[in-house]
Amino acid sequence: MNSSFTLRVAPSILSADFGALSAAIDQVAPEVEWLHVDVMDGHFVPNLTIGPPVVESLRKHSDLFFDTHLMITEPARYLEAFARAGSNGCTVHVEVGETADLIAQMKDLGLRAGVALNPDTPFEAVEPFLDRLDLVLCMTVFPGFGGQSFMAEVLDKVRRVRQAVDERGLDVDVEVDGGIDVHTIVPCVEAGASTFVSGSAVFGHDDPDQAIRDLMAAATGAAR
Numbered sequence: 514m515n516s517s518f519t520l521r522v523a524p525s526i527l528s529a530d531f532g533a534l535s536a537a538i539d540q541v542a543p544e545v546e547w548l549h550v551d552v553m554d555g556h557f558v559p560n561l562t563i564g565p566p567v568v569e570s571l572r573k574h575s576d577l578f579f580d581t582h583l584m585i586t587e588p589a590r591y592l593e594a595f596a597r598a599g600s601n602g603c604t605v606h607v608e609v610g611e612t613a614d615l616i617a618q619m620k621d622l623g624l625r626a627g628v629a630l631n632p633d634t635p636f637e638a639v640e641p642f643l644d645r646l647d648l649v650l651c652m653t654v655f656p657g658f659g660g661q662s663f664m665a666e667v668l669d670k671v672r673r674v675r676q677a678v679d680e681r682g683l684d685v686d687v688e689v690d691g692g693i694d695v696h697t698i699v700p701c702v703e704a705g706a707s708t709f710v711s712g713s714a715v716f717g718h719d720d721p722d723q724a725i726r727d728l729m730a731a732a733t734g735a736a737r
């Protein structure tokens with residue numbers, strides 16, 4: 514079905530042991546190319562996590578692609594710091610506004626540029642920017658915390674993003690984030706998502722490496 518693009522799992526370190534992040538990365542690194550880094554400011558979302566200094570430390574430890582999800586109200590102030598720290602891609606939320614400027618800023622900094630939509634933000638909010646983007650992130654939970662339940666009602670929007678990307682012949686990753694496990698990944702693949710962020714299903718598993726292999730098996734099975 515969706516065999517024309519790469520399927521990838523991006524484990525979210527939000528669900529890892531923050532006291533042993535490098536060990537957590539070592540556990541998953543053999544199975545993945547991307548690592549999802551959740552940045553929260555206690556303002557855009559009611560939680561606080563990590564910032565550029567932690568990304569800089571992790572960069573010294575890992576060659577993975579750092580997919581940096583900025584759940585922050587003022588990304589313009591911090592994009593340069595994340596780029597310098599070693600983020601490879603940054604994703605800003607369309608709800609914070611100034612999206613065109615933020616995309617231009619990300620590109621100027623050499624970052625892959627992503628835009629995220631909350632579950633209740635419509636496709637139309639990202640539609641004008643699609644041809645300038647490398648990634649669209651459809652949140653399948655309201656951002657802020659790991660371990661929440663997948664919201665199947667977002668799948669229609671995933672389908673619309675995939676359809677628009679394909680119709681325009683664009684090379685844009687369609688990413689889903691929130692409540693992704695071996696069951697919920699299946700309808701996401703069928704809807705056209707290509708990148709699957711997973712926190713608790715990976716780092717809450719006894720064997721994170723096996724959890725990733727299971728997710729990839731479920732995804733590739735659904736893509737046939």
Ligand code: DX5
Pocket residue numbers: 525527528549551582654655656657658659660661690691692693710711712713714
């Ligand atoms: C939620 C974060 C997600 C989260 C996913 O605000 O953006 O990346 O870590 O965690 P799970 O897979 O547990 O829903």
Ligand code: ZN
Pocket residue numbers: 525549550551582690710
């Ligand atoms: Zn995230």
